[in-house]
Amino acid sequence: MTAVDREATIRDLLPLVRQIARRVRRVVGAADLDDLIGDGSIGLIRAVDTFDQTRGTTLELYARRLISGAMLNGLRRLDPVSERVRRTIRRAEERRYALAQERGTLPAFAEMERSDRALRRARTAAHRQAALSLDAPLPNGRDALVDYEGNPSREIAARARRRELADAIALLPERQRRILSLHYAGDLTMHAIGTALRVSPQRVSQLHLRALHKLRHSGLLP
Incomplete structure (x- = not known):
């Protein structure tokens, strides 16, 4: 086909x-x-x-x-647990950036998880709930999964980046998450997504750009 x-x-x-x-x-x-x-x-x-x-x-x-x-x-x-998950991650983001101002460097989520079991559970749940498949092409046109065989440190860094991307996607509004999923995982055009969601292609493009702007603002996209 x-x-x-x-x-x-x-x-x-x-x-x-x-x-x-x-x-x-x-x-x-x-x-x-x-x-x-x-x-x-x-x-x-x-x-x-x-x-x-x-x-x-x-x-x-x-x-x-x-x-x-x-x-x-x-x-x-x-289920209400979804909102609790997002609230936990949002609060962790606030703490994370507060720590960055104190230390001068942004702490990794993995570091925060070691002392915060609730955050670890929330991030695990967020990864399951994220509407966007992280195996789908990313907005910059490159695959999320890269073969780093022979370079464990790069593989670990790539996995950490994927987890942070999943966190950021989980915090997006529902409709923006769905548009990313339909466009990048489903490979649908803005027109087809607009038909599915019963909004204009222009509105889909606006929401799509807002979602990408938020991800770029988080430093997760170039």
Whole structure:
């Protein structure tokens, strides 16, 4: 399937995402329709990318299962622990920069984790919840995973950088996290993301740039 065919297939199946989202919302009244559509769109992308027509099922049936699963996973993320996780990391960031002013150097999160179990648990949870796959291409066009075989110190530094990137992504607003995921992990254009989230491509571009600005401001992107 070409990139053009892939995007056209995803666009054609987006009404299915909205249909399932409305059904889920009727069952789970507190669910936000836009959030359901965003999570379902991620499931749809996975369905299109992993569909195997030799397994005796149609793409629509396969997509229904992955779309529903993605929405349910999204609902699980609404648990209050998610906000506690982000609050813990935000407070740790504040302490971290305060220490940097005192010492003149920015302490590593790993150093802070040694004396703060709550932070260690929060960062572990944040890595699981981060919407952006860190194996996807980063905004600067390079892969997050680099082969550092034979150079353990560079590998350790790269892993630490990925963890800090996951922390920063976890602190982004939900819609910005979703746009990064759909664009970099899902490889969708701004227009296709706008269709999925029911906003204009211009609005998607604005939110995308805001997310990148925040990550660059954190020193995690060039």
